Amino acid sequence: MDRLAILALFIRIVDRGSFSAAAADCGVSRPVATAAIKALEQRLGARLLHRSTRHVRPTEEGAAYYRRCVAILADLEDADRGASGAVAGLLRADVIGRLARMILLPALPDFLARHPALTVHLGEGERFVDLVREGVDCVVRAGTLPDSDMIARPLGVMEEVTVASPEYLARHGTPASLEDLGGHQMIGFVSSRTGLPLPLEFTRGGEVIEVSLPARLLVGGVDTYVEAARRGFGLVQVPRYGFADDLANGSLIEVLPDFPPTPTPLSVLYPSNRQLSPRVRVFVDWLADVISPRFQGNAGERSSFGAKAE
Incomplete structure (x- = not known):
């Protein structure tokens, strides 16, 4: 060598x-x-x-x-x-799966064409990884971030909505106020830190209100969380951008629109204890160019792709 x-x-x-x-x-x-x-x-x-x-x-x-x-x-x-004017090598990034599929992949061919000597490895996850130990260059995460030695670059905020299936609402009724949530159920998104289901979150008159409803089904993955909602297991809260088709075709229906969840901040993180390499720099700049125009606004306090900050 x-x-x-x-x-x-x-x-x-x-x-x-x-x-x-x-x-x-x-x-x-x-x-x-x-x-x-x-x-x-x-x-x-x-x-x-x-x-x-x-x-x-x-x-x-x-x-x-x-x-x-x-x-x-x-x-x-x-x-x-x-x-040479070129960046080269392997870039490893860990991203939210639905964000990668809906926003990053359609724009990725142009990025790769501009950097033909660069190879991108996209991992899919929601957990906070040890970037240095696991050999990951950067991650895209949603939510209020815990204290760490990583640098976080804001990318925008995601509007959240409360939704349920038509079948669920036919059985339990459509709530018009937070007081109407009595008798309703949520699908419990289990915190990887506490092992407990995260409460739903609503805003009313500038106040953030947490509501924990009975949950007959507890899940630990986003895809299962949403599919369970489509199948009528209860109320969930998700980013609006990822479920426009469900809302348009009626497989999910927005409820309590006057009491929305707070928006979810979106960030890209990378280690602070090392000099940022050119390949990471161009990738982070590209993420900002692709993602930020889609999610503008003031960062709120939610996280985990439709589940409250862990």
């Missing part, structure tokens, strides 16, 4: 906390990775990594060397881009 490849390998080992995972990321075998780092430590005359059977972490010298390596490779990528 050449010196730049070894630097990239060392960075991935620190990021992943694992020789095996980093070797797989870099396309080399575990023995090759081990030998390369051993030779690096010998050349530098310093121990860079603490190794155990379960985890690998940098020494004090290794942490300082890691920061320099990250900066060096980012500067090199910037220099390459300045000379």
Whole structure:
């Protein structure tokens, strides 16, 4: 391996906390990775990594060397881009599935055509991932964000609606006020943090009101949450943009429009402890160009694609 490849390998080992995972990321075998780092430590005359059977972490010298390596490779990528006008490599992003399918994928061909040396790996998820450990460059998430060492770039806010199926409303009636919710049911979206169903949320006269209704069905996934609503299991709250077809064809009906949920802020997050590489920079800028015009407004306090902030 050449010196730049070894630097990239060392960075991935620190990021992943694992020789095996980093070797797989870099396309080399575990023995090759081990030998390369051993030779690096010998050349530098310093121990860079603490190794155990379960985890690998940098020494004090290794942490300082890691920061320099990250900066060096980012500067090199910037220099390459300045000379060629192109970004290259693999960009890993984790996004909300419906957002990816409805908004990002239709615009992605143009982005890839502008950056032919760039490969994009789109993961799909709602949870907050350890970006550095899992090798993800950035994530798009909905909701009020917990404190973290990540940088969050706002992309806009999503209007939320309360909906139910015609069959459900035929059985339980259509509520005209919050007081009419007695006797109604919700589909419980279970918080991954507390294991409890998240309440519905309404606004009235500038006040945010949380309502927890009985739930005969509890779910932990967005697609199941919405499909259960279509099948009449109860009330749910979802972003309006993702369910325009359901509302248009009548498979879901908006209820309590005078008491809407607060809108959901949408953000892209990336690590703050490293220099932003050109490939991540152009991708984040593209996300803002594609997403922000669709979701303008003032950020509210909801999250998780139709479920309250966890």
